[in-house]
Amino acid sequence: MATQADHKALNGLDSVQETLARLGVAEDADWMAVVLFARNLVSAMDIFTDDQKAQIQARIFEQMAKRPLDHRRFMGIVQNIQSFILENQRMEDMRAQLAAERQGFDALYVEMSRVFSEIQNSTVAREHRIKRLGADTEKDIVAAATPADVLSRLRGMITDMVSQAREEARTWQERAHQLEHTANFDPLLSELYSRRALDSQLSAALERCRRNNIPVSLLFLDVDRFKIINDTHGHQVGDGVLRVLAAILSAHAMQFSGYPARFGGEELVVLCEGLDEQRALAQAEEIRKDVARCPFVPHLTNPETVPPLHVTVSIGVAQIGPGQGASDLVLAADQAMYAAKSQGRNRVVGHSTLSTFRAT
Structure with missing residues (x-):
């Protein structure tokens, strides 16, 4: 049975050595590695949200609070960590990105x-x-x-x-x-730039931003419940949805000189030079409305077997801030997009205030 002292130690109020001594494994390098991983490395992993970081730390601490801390429990915790790292949406997105590359x-x-x-x-x-x-x-x-x-x-x-x-x-x-x-350009969505081209353009845009003091914003789009579309109708229909969405995104981006690209999987972005976050929010809302109004008709051999799909997107918008880099802008837009998902999907959220243009 875990004691209050155990939980206090595992949650970081004691030093690592005190924690290990309290648990009876003071000289064990394996358990020291687990504690250091849970306290320090998890916090530094950008691929996880704060909630996910707290979740994996809680799982590790819960297992370490049990007795005995033998090799079997150690291997169980290691397998749990491996599973958590390899089997999450961020890793799936990274695998999809590598496949696209x-x-x-x-x-x-x-x-x-x-x-x-x-x-x-x-x-x-x-x-x-x-x-x-x-x-x-x-x-x-x-x-x-x-x-x-x-x-x-x-x-x-x-x-x-x-x-x-x-x-x-x-x-x-x-x-x-x-x-x-x-x-x-992306091999599947030929109207959108590739992730490689986006990275290069983003670096150049941020340099122009610093040199000329112009705003740079990023729209981060994700198709709502896209996995259900793929699982229900197949990847051919899913790819068709992405192609229609790419056409809508490209048409809108041309109106405000945006740079539309495929970030990975069903995640698309538009890099906006010369637009601050408020103006980018307005452009994102127009994109959201057009996507929600568009009838996505699958182009199949027997199209009557699949009715028009109602597709929506969640969009996060962020503006680069002083001293920030490309990864900061992408992370901020991504966080705003996840906020849009958590608030009910089919909406636009700005990172600076998390203000929402609610769907109508």
Whole structure:
């Protein structure tokens, strides 16, 4: 039975050594590691909310308050910690993000391989044309009646080669644009920038913010009950929902020069330069309304089997503050989004005051 002293020690009022001594494991390095992890490392883990941190600490302390503190109980606590860390929504989001990044890299690799092959073929063809020009020039010199005739024919050949080079240059310019799109845009939601491109743009935006003293805000969107959509109708329908949402988000972002991107999974963001939090809240509310009004019709072989879906989003909005970095802005917008979820979903919440534009 855990005593009041045990709970006092485990909750951090005593030193680590006093805690271990009270529990009868003063010289045990394994149990010292558990206490240090629960007190210090959990608090520093940004992937968890404060509630989740308190939950995992409570679980550890509850188990340590029991007797005996033997190897079996130690392994049980370790497994509990592993399960908590690996099986939570944040880790699922990170795995989805890694999968999306891997998909993007695969698409870029395929595209670049195709381009390199075309460059090689083009080089061979160009060398062949140059050799043919030399052979044709020799024939023209032999067959020509006058030097002027030779120059006329040579000028025609060179004009043809220049024309072919210009056409080739236009083709390579198009291929370069395609490569840039593949590198910077999400492989599934082609209207949205990738997470990699977002990170780069966010760093540049914050530098401009500091240099020119302009506001920078972030809209963080999450599809409400998206797992239910996937579980009920399948990932094909879920992907269709995300594509429609991406089109809505992209259309709105164009109106205020926002930078729409896929953050990971069903989480989408819009980076807003020149908008403070209040103006960004108003833009977010317009997005929320359009999503709620839009009939999401799944494009399937038998669409009549799935009626139009009513999809809503929760949106968190935050503005970068003095001395803050990119991760601070993302975390603040993410926290505001989770506040919108906890307040009933289908709403917009600003991080600074947690003021809510309630759904109507």
